[in-house]
Amino acid sequence: MEDRKAIIIQGARQVGKTTLIEKIVGDRPDVLWVNGDDPSARLRWSDITRALLTQLVVGYQFLVIDEAQRIENVGLAVKMCIDGRLPVKVILSGSSSLNLASSLNEPLTGRKWSYELFALSWSEIVGAIRLPAALNRLDELLVTGCYPEVVTATDSKEQRLREIAASYLYKDILEYGDVRKPDLIVKLLRALAYQIGAEVSYQELSLLLGVDNKTVQRYIQLLEDSYVLLRLSALSTNPRKEISTSKKIYFLDNGIRNAVIDDFKPFAERADRGALWENFMVTELYKHHRNQGSRGQFYFWRSKTQSEVDLVISAGGTYEAYEFKYSARKKARFAKSFLERYKPRETKVINPENFHESLLH
Template sequence: MVRRSIQDHINKFLFKGKVIILYGARRTGKTTLSKTILSEFGDEGRYINCEVLQYRQALDTTNTALLNDFLGDYRIIVLDEAQSLPNIGLILKVLADTRPDLQIIATGSSSFDMAQSVSEPLTGRSRTFILYPFSLTEISQETHPVDWGARLKNILRFGMYPEVYGQSEEMAIEELRDIATNYLYKDVLQFNQLKRSDLLFKLLQALAFQTGHEVSYGELAKLLGENHHTVRNYIELLEKSFVIFRLSSFSRNLRKELSKSFKVYFNDNGIRNSLINNFNPLELRDDTGALWENFCVTERMKLLHNQRRFPNRFFWRTYDRKEIDYIEEAGGKLAAVEFKWNPAAKVKKPSEFLKTYPNSSFQVIHRDNYRDFLL
């Protein structure tokens, strides 16, 4: 079993008076991780799937006596898919107030509803973590160095969902199609009775084809025959369901810097490829550069989150088309990065950027040196 990096950080907050909130897309391993943590407490731990009707009904109350009667004398409890409980925020507050000895781990596959209901009642009394698909750091613990060349190409094609990683091509494609069809935007469609699965799929396809490029709400709206507000709303919901994430443009000193554009990346390459039904080998693709950029930006995000580091992250572009793929801002310094799959690719130093921001550095990340950046 691949040990999840975030587990050590979660363990540090157990029984410290904090409710643990664990978010992550469906099928990323939240249930497995929470049960792994529970297993260390034997009979003192209890797992509850909040999507099961009888449990949802039993927990749909803020009556202290009823809650304590249902939960019993356990030391630690997992409320899995807790976003299924309409009053989850108040329920957690009641338990935190009346059972300070009880450790609660609440998992959620979407943050748009749960985060709003949890944040205010639990102000200062919760810790939030996100579980992504496997990271390079996690799988490097069980992958021999000689395997990395071929393994990397497979990761760019099939991603690292736990049920996909290490499978044969046939099984990997089957699993990814199942996730994309049955799980990917399940929570989005349940939110506020949004039922436009056709629009969601077309939007995701459009975003998949624009991976690594700037995205315009207006252009997407025109392409999909929808209004600007609807497209923006759906993108925000997809981000809060951990399907995609956005990077904003960096702008400080130059008038010609783009300041309102953004890029969209997928949390997993395999999901991105499944949406456009393209699992071809890299040698037969014309989007290898986009796959490499999506992979690098996503893996960097996982690494930073798993290490509990939270720099500001951007891309940079000017109106005269000078650009940098990725920028991190931390400690008053800027680290600029260009992603190139081919180590022999010629990359011109962004002299204007480096001159404008003297406290900046620049590096190129390719398939021969990525480990220093992503591990």
């Protein structure tokens, strides 16, 4: 906050970016707040001149641009603020990393601090209500997820999730992704929702949806850039013995996944408990690492003889390997070939009895 660089906060819609910025700037009167969802604001701030920009920020200490990805050439406006030494601290939020990055990366090289905000993490929930209460809500979180509005609601959780999915989930994708067939996004998400933990075939998805492979891959990229999906590549340093081209795709929130297929049955009654547990743990570990500033890479591993590891995290030249089992009675062994080749510093089988150890340190 003390230097001249802009602060950029990215994350899915409805995870609390605006609330966070409001907490930062408080109710002080010297904040100029620009809402990118407002058509008149978009018109005024797109391709803004330096003269008009200077007049607009006079008397303000902060310039907040919310949903900045919806304002064309917003990066150039921020660059003018910084390079022109206008006396305002600029804070931006955005819910589409693809469009926001393309608008900001070049003009703001060396002029920004970038942060990502996700839905609530397990450690944040524990910090708010303490571990015993959080553990009592684990089955609920596995079904309805960790969006702040849903976690804090006392009723209508399912309806809130449906509203988030219907009103916000596809907004930036449809507007900025040049998506000509919006129904394909819905069909693609439903198909992916039933394949959690399985290797995804772009070819099979293209046949199912009746579009080419490139379209499928582009839509998945858009969904990943909009913080809906998390895509893992296969870890491979020996293509002769390990698969190297497959992908696994997870939803960044269990509740959104269940809203997509409209299935909110209680966790104990579900046939997909294992898939929901794996999705929850992969994304919680991802949030945990990112929230702590780690840029580790997330992979899965499988040999051509069908040995596999659910999740491998590579950071600083070392590896951590995880298997996810919802039943604590289920055992898992890590393949000798994996252990000998990658020499992971940690291997762990994670179940509901020990998972919090990996998310609270």
